[in-house]
Amino acid sequence: TANPTQLGAGYKVNVIPGQATAHVDGRYLPGYEEEFLADLDRILGPNVRREDVHADKALETTFDGALVDAMQTALVAEDPIARAVPYMLSAGTDAKSFD
Secondary structure, eight states: OOEEEEEEOOOSTTSSOEEEEEEEEEEETTTTHOOOOOHHHHHHHHTTOOOSOOOOOOOOOOSSSHHHHHHHHHHHHTTTTTOOOOOOOSSSOOOGGGG
């Protein structure tokens, strides 16, 4: 997804601005960064310069091992038919430090 969250241009109502800026919050699935940026560049066209202000990699982790086993055990203790399932979180957390 790409959401323009800040737009700016000019300094006065009666003056045509010489340039404009836009901040876009872009989120992509792991492994799709190049495709996302290529699509963004195509949409922007040749007369617009894109500059990364902040960039994080989309992280992906396996859905197995001791942590998942512990989650499944805790879930089943409360609900015998519950199952832990993988999901996508389109945001950042401090948990990326544990990878």
